[in-house]
Amino acid sequence: xxxxxxxxxxxxxxxxxxxxxxxxxxxxxxxxxxxxxxxxxxxxxxxxxxxxxxxxxxxxxxxxxxxxxxxxxxxxxxxxxxxxxxxxxxxxxxxxxxxxxxxxxxxxxxxxxxxxxxxxxxxxxxxxxxxxxxxxxxxxxxxxxxxxxxxxxxxxxxxxxxxxxxxxxxxxxxxxxxxxxxxxxxxxxxxxxxxxxxxxxxxxxxxxxxxxxxxxxxxxxxxxxxxxxxxxxxxxxxxxxxxxxxxxxxxxxxxxxxxxxxxxxxxxxxxxxxxxxxxxxxxxxxxxxxxxxxxxxxxxxxxxxxxxxxxxxxxxxxxxxxxxxxxxxxxxxxxxxxxxxxxxxxxxxxxxxxxxxxxxxxxxxxxxxxxxxxxxxxxxxxxxxxxxxxxxxxxxxxxxxxxxxxxxxxxxxxxxxxxxxxxxxxxxxxxxxxxxxxxxxxxxxxxxxxxxxxxxxxxxxxxxxxxxxxxxxxxxxxxxxxxxxxxxxxxxxxxxxxxxxxxxxxxxxxxxxxxxxxxxxxxxxxxxxxxxxxxxxxxxxxxxxxxxxxxxxxxxxxxxxxxxxxxxxxxxxxxxxxxxxxxxxxxxxxxxxxxxxxxxxxxxxxxxxxxxxxxxxxxxxxxxxxxxxxxxxxxxxxxxxxxxxxxxxxxxxxxxxxxxxxxxxxxxxxxxxxxxxxxxxxxxxxxxxxxxxxxxxxxxxxxxxxxxxxxxxxxxxxxxxxxxxxxxxxxxxxxxxxxxxxxxxxxxxxxxxxxxxxxxxxxxxxxxxxxxxxxxxxxxxxxxxxxxxxxxxxxxxxxxxx
DNA sequence: AGCACGCCGACT
DNA sequence: GTCGGCGTGCTC
Numbered sequence: 001x002x003x004x005x006x007x008x009x010x011x012x013x014x015x016x017x018x019x020x021x022x023x024x025x026x027x028x029x030x031x032x033x034x035x036x037x038x039x040x041x042x043x044x045x046x047x048x049x050x051x052x053x054x055x056x057x058x059x060x061x062x063x064x065x066x067x068x069x070x071x072x073x074x075x076x077x078x079x080x081x082x083x084x085x086x087x088x089x090x091x092x093x094x095x096x097x098x099x100x101x102x103x104x105x106x107x108x109x110x111x112x113x114x115x116x117x118x119x120x121x122x123x124x125x126x127x128x129x130x131x132x133x134x135x136x137x138x139x140x141x142x143x144x145x146x147x148x149x150x151x152x153x154x155x156x157x158x159x160x161x162x163x164x165x166x167x168x169x170x171x172x173x174x175x176x177x178x179x180x181x182x183x184x185x186x187x188x189x190x191x192x193x194x195x196x197x198x199x200x201x202x203x204x205x206x207x208x209x210x211x212x213x214x215x216x217x218x219x220x221x222x223x224x225x226x227x228x229x230x231x232x233x234x235x236x237x238x239x240x241x242x243x244x245x246x247x248x249x250x251x252x253x254x255x256x257x258x259x260x261x262x263x264x265x266x267x268x269x270x271x272x273x274x275x276x277x278x279x280x281x282x283x284x285x286x287x288x289x290x291x292x293x294x295x296x297x298x299x300x301x302x303x304x305x306x307x308x309x310x311x312x313x314x315x316x317x318x319x320x321x322x323x324x325x326x327x328x329x330x331x332x333x334x335x336x337x338x339x340x341x342x343x344x345x346x347x348x349x350x351x352x353x354x355x356x357x358x359x360x361x362x363x364x365x366x367x368x369x370x371x372x373x374x375x376x377x378x379x380x381x382x383x384x385x386x387x388x389x390x391x392x393x394x395x396x397x398x399x400x401x402x403x404x405x406x407x408x409x410x411x412x413x414x415x416x417x418x419x420x421x422x423x424x425x426x427x428x429x430x431x432x433x434x435x436x437x438x439x440x441x442x443x444x445x446x447x448x449x450x451x452x453x454x455x456x457x458x459x460x461x462x463x464x465x466x467x468x469x470x471x472x473x474x475x476x477x478x479x480x481x482x483x484x485x486x487x488x489x490x491x492x493x494x495x496x497x498x499x500x501x502x503x504x505x506x507x508x509x510x511x512x513x514x515x516x517x518x519x520x521x522x523x524x525x526x527x528x529x530x531x532x533x534x535x536x537x538x539x540x541x542x543x544x545x546x547x548x549x550x551x552x553x554x555x556x557x558x559x560x561x562x563x564x565x566x567x568x569x570x571x572x573x574x575x576x577x578x579x580x581x582x583x584x585x586x587x588x589x590x591x592x593x594x595x596x597x598x599x600x601x602x603x604x605x606x607x608x609x610x611x612x613x614x615x616x617x618x619x620x621x622x623x624x625x626x627x628x629x630x631x632x633x634x635x636x637x638x639x640x641x642x643x644x645x646x647x648x649x650x651x652x653x654x655x656x657x658x659x660x661x662x663x664x665x666x667x668x669x670x671x672x673x674x675x676x677x678x679x680x681x682x683x684x685x686x687x688x689x690x691x692x693x694x695x696x697x698x699x700x701x702x703x704x705x706x707x708x709x710x711x712x713x714x715x716x717x718x719x720x721x722x723x724x725x726x727x728x729x730x731x732x733x734x735x736x737x738x739x740x741x742x743x744x745x746x747x748x749x750x751x752x753x754x755x756x757x758x759x760x761x762x763x764x765x766x767x768x769x770x771x772x773x774x775x776x777x778x779x780x781x782x783x784x785x786x787x788x789x790x791x792x793x794x795x796x797x798x799x800x801x802x
Numbered sequence: 803a804g805c806a807c808g809c810c811g812a813c814t
Numbered sequence: 815g816t817c818g819g820c821g822t823g824c825t826c
Binding site: 003059 | 817818821823824825826
Binding site: 009010011012015041042043044046 | 803
């Protein structure tokens with residue numbers, strides 16, 4: 001007897017364990033650990049992962065596995081183990097962890113069908129629904145207002161049967177190819193026989209005389225300037241034939257990558273790379289922190305480390321932050337390793353992601369470059385894991401399972417006995433502190449390549465501008481500098497920090513701010529469609545003409561959106577050709593690359609954008625970077641506000657003067673004295689680190705303490721307060737005396753989507769029982785969560801405190 | 803989750 | 815007595 005232990009796709013606490021199923025004899029040998037199967041579960045069928053195969057079970061009434069959904073396991077033994085660890089570490093469900101490791105399309109799709117076993121004996125209404133068919137979908141039954149009770153009765157009578165169908169969503173893209181179906185001389189003869197009217201058919205056949213091979217239908221149509229009907233006619237005559245070939249969707253189809261060779265390493269690169277090479281050769285699990293300033297050549301270190309790994313016949317995972325950085329970064333990897341690279345990032349369609357994943361799964365590639373989830377690439381012989389810009393918050397998943405890719409990387413590094421390289425110009429304080437304590441191996445690259453200096457940074461005090469009578473959002477200094485660059489045909493990057501700062505609408509008469517009725521947040525004005533939108537729920541209303549509070553017509557929008565900056569800029573600088581990049585202009589697929597291309601080709605001379613332009617962009621003609629308002633970020637209710645500001649300013653500054661032309665950076669601010677602005681302008685990470693560490697020590701924040709954030713939400717404010725208070729009490733009672741429990745406190749945004757939100761935070765150094773205690777608390781509220789619309793989320797080492 | 807079962811009030 | 819509502823509990 002063979003028994004499969006299966007984790008089923010039923011995401012609840014009660015089913016968060018494996019279920020035993022009998023492997024039917026015909027499937028023995030076919031079913032392996034890590035495959036998806038469909039199994040009977042109660043009255044229906046669900047998808048599940050086979051997590052183990054054993055010889056017997058303690059249950060006696062085992063049911064059989066219905067179907068195997070994969071030819072080869074989608075999860076390796078290592079990933080099965082890793083998923084278990086991940087779920088336990090983040091207090092998530094096993095099924096959630098496993099699904100997080102796989103592309104979306106491998107999630108199951110469920111369908112129900114009703115089969116009529118007899119017609120005559122069915123009631124009239126059902127006969128009508130079936131309308132002569134033997135099978136209809138359950139969806140159709142519901143849509144056409146089928147009577148559920150009646151159906152139920154007929155089911156009991158054995159007149160109808162319900163089938164539960166479990167399907168995988170993955171599809172394989174096929175492309176039609178056309179090729180000759182006869183010998184060439186016969187084709188030639190056929191051309192002679194064609195009627196005079198058949199011009200296009202002649203053209204197509206002549207094409208094959210010249211190129212006697214299979215050709216993609218689309219290409220053929222383009223080459224002969226014709227349509228499918230011509231091809232169809234020729235296929236009918238038996239002269240051509242159509243073949244469907246499986247192909248990978250190729251997101252980089254229209255791009256050519258010139259292969260590059262390893263560049264000679266500078267002295268500091270050489271010093272940094274030696275220990276990494278050594279760890280690769282010796283197969284040592286070791287974490288490196290590569291602290292290299294912008295332009296110090298970190299990427300070349302990555303590339304040549306990977307080179308070593310490939311020579312050993314091993315594989316490499318490279319994580320990069322979300323989209324902003326990928327086009328240029330991906331290019332460098334493709335140029336070096338060509339077809340050995342798979343790319344996984346959020347801008348790909350689900351089908352494209354699946355195809356890239358398939359290449360990894362089938363071992364057709366050796367290198368993955370991707371966003372957070374690429375850390376789960378199903379390689380089996382990893383030689384190195386690299387996390388670029390390791391301080392980036394996008395490495396933390398903000399939904400279940402709330403994992404940090406860095407921690408997963410370390411875990412896989414131990415399993416594969418390979419180095420993990422964390423790279424950054426502004427490492428996360430936690431990481432740098434660990435490196436200083438020799439938990440990580442610190443590698444420093446303080447100099448830029450070719451002895452370039454970092455561009456000088458000038459801080460402009462906007463309060464002084466205001467006093468001098470300048471009410472616009474551009475200081476005289478910045479405006480002058482922009483004009484100067486444009487005159488020299490150089491380019492400018494303008495950065496607007498919008499986080500926590502958007503265009504809200506206020507009445508000048510009574511000071512009333514228009515807020516969302518469901519969330520505790522001001523609505524944002526969107527000029528393009530004249531709407532006020534809530535960024536936390538989908539509420540939107542047209543912009544009003546008069547104040548709803550006092551009926552005054554003095555209602556105006558405030559704040560600085562990119563749209564507004566763009567307009568203001570066009571007014572003062574008529575020559576400006578602006579590319580605006582923000583969530584609005586980059587929403588469409590491929591828009592991101594298109595806009596950057598426009599700037600690259602110098603069609604535009606100013607790139608204006610939000611967060612997303614701060615990272616990784618490298619344009620040789622950019623000599624000025626302007627930061628319009630950095631203050632909003634500094635004032636966020638987040639203990640990392642200073643650190644984030646420092647990171648951002650450093651990154652933005654790195655966009656200027658990366659090549660021959662010297663660069664310059666201008667930062668506009670209302671808080672000129674703030675140490676993170678001042679030290680960023682001096683590129684003094686070390687000093688910033690010391691000063692910030694001091695702050696963290698005083699206020700008991702990471703890296704001196706660990707944090708756990710518990711969020712509670714419910715439509716009733718009293719209920720939320722009461723639950724959060726109780727949780728705080730329980731934590732206080734059961735955690736050690738070294739732990740501090742803050743709260744209950746209202747979340748920075750107290751209401752979202754009509755739900756009130758409270759939180760409590762644990763600050764601790766060492767709480768071995770923490771997971772268990774929290775798990776018990778969650779169990780205690782299990783009923784409330786199930787029935788009464790209560791939600792409690794637990795975030796270990798949170799990045800998002802909202 | 804999703805479904806059956808079972809208990810209770812309302813009604814042919 | 816039966817229909818239909820919802821609360822409860824189980825799924826190898």
